[in-house]
Amino acid sequence: MAFDEVLAERIRDQLGDVDGVTGKRMFGGITFLVHGNMAAGVMGDDLIVRLGAPAVAPALAEPGTRVFDFTGRPMRNWIVVDGARLDDEDLARWLRAGVDFAGSLPPKQHEEKGGRDRPGHRRPHRSRLHKDL
Numbered sequence: 001m002a003f004d005e006v007l008a009e010r011i012r013d014q015l016g017d018v019d020g021v022t023g024k025r026m027f028g029g030i031t032f033l034v035h036g037n038m039a040a041g042v043m044g045d046d047l048i049v050r051l052g053a054p055a056v057a058p059a060l061a062e063p064g065t066r067v068f069d070f071t072g073r074p075m076r077n078w079i080v081v082d083g084a085r086l087d088d089e090d091l092a093r094w095l096r097a098g099v100d101f102a103g104s105l106p107p108k109q110h111e112e113k114g115g116r117d118r119p120g121h122r123r124p125h126r127s128r129l130h131k132d133l
Helices: 005-015 053-060 088-103
Strands: 021-026 029-034 037-043 046-050 065-067 078-081
Touching (some): 029 088
Antiparallel strands (some): 046 078, 065 078
């Protein structure tokens, strides 16, 4: 799935000075994380925002919002905001809400990537069936 690069660039511009923000391609779009916790993203032409549970119902009462059901089941604490309705002020408000929530969570510990010499690392068993995968 392609995503709206213009909306992604607008988000990058607004989040450029926020400490700990990184971008990552995910869900066929792009997400923006605060210290490893997802805050917001772009899927298709729309903005997705992660909110705390108390903020979801009031957010869904606003025009142009809906439940985020990427997998066919609603994703808890996520909403979708119609990208066509997002002026700079609205975008900033939604991003602030997502960044504030993600920033309230403990930073994610990044798993150290390494080879077989890493303590506790076991090479996964691979059958002949999966040899060429």
